[in-house]
Amino acid sequence: DAGVIQSPRHEVTEMGQEVTLRCKPISGHNSLFWYRQTMMRGLELLIYFNNNVPIDDSGMPEDRFSAKMPNASFSTLKIQPSEPRDSAVYFCASSLLRDETQYFGPGTRLLVL
Amino acid sequence: SQQGEEDPQALSIQEGENATMNCSYKTSINNLQWYRQNSGRGLVHLILIRSNEREKHSGRLRVTLDTSKKSSSLLITASRAADTASYFCATDAAGGTSYGKLTFGQGTILTVHP
Numbered sequence: 001d002a003g004v005i006q007s008p009r010h011e012v013t014e015m016g017q018e019v020t021l022r023c024k025p026i027s028g029h030n031s032l033f034w035y036r037q038t039m040m041r042g043l044e045l046l047i048y049f050n051n052n053v054p055i056d057d058s059g060m061p062e063d064r065f066s067a068k069m070p071n072a073s074f075s076t077l078k079i080q081p082s083e084p085r086d087s088a089v090y091f092c093a094s095s096l097l098r099d100e101t102q103y104f105g106p107g108t109r110l111l112v113l
Numbered sequence: 114s115q116q117g118e119e120d121p122q123a124l125s126i127q128e129g130e131n132a133t134m135n136c137s138y139k140t141s142i143n144n145l146q147w148y149r150q151n152s153g154r155g156l157v158h159l160i161l162i163r164s165n166e167r168e169k170h171s172g173r174l175r176v177t178l179d180t181s182k183k184s185s186s187l188l189i190t191a192s193r194a195a196d197t198a199s200y201f202c203a204t205d206a207a208g209g210t211s212y213g214k215l216t217f218g219q220g221t222i223l224t225v226h227p
Binding site: 004031033042043045048050055056091093095097100101102103104105106107 | 143144146148156161220
């Protein structure tokens with residue numbers, strides 16, 4: 001089983017650039033979660049999808065952040081324009097809709113200079 | 114604000130000793146979960162305890178839940194150096210419409226010295 005796949009694993013970019021993070025959930029899972037982890041704020045839920053539909057995006061910090069899930073096997077988190085305070089590790093997790101356990105990807109470490 | 118607050122923030126023990134971590138939360142829950150995160154990795158699910166359960170075991174892990182005190186504890190017995198990691202509690206709030214949404218605590222950093 002491949003697990004949750006995230007790409008890229010590391011991203012270094014300059015302030016103002018667009019950043020796109022990608023996630024492939026575990027096959028058959030129908031819930032997908034995007035989290036951000038920083039030392040200051042811990043692990044924060046940004047947005048999550050059930051059956052490709054966004055359910056709760058109250059954690060998305062501002063309009064610069066957007067997320068899509070065009071199909072059951074792919075999701076993107078986009079930051080445009082990026083700012084240094086967006087530097088963090090971004091995790092994607094997936095689960096079965098009626099299973100409370102979430103399976104996390106390895107994360108994307110983002111550094112915005 | 115964070116639903117789960119963990120205590121202690123950091124714990125350092127010798128191999129073979131037991132490690133106990135505590136988690137407190139604020140609202141009614143459906144379940145409480147514990148996750149582990151090794152440095153530079155994603156979180157891994159360890160154990161889930163439902164609101165109507167008081168204690169659960171899995172291998173060297175023992176979890177307790179006291180809903181009257183809104184608290185949980187994770188006990189790792191006979192710790193090993195490989196248990197060195199950060200441990201997080203996560204709660205699934207009851208009564209909400211966002212099914213499956215977890216709120217994570219700040220975590221306890223456990224260091225087990227060989």
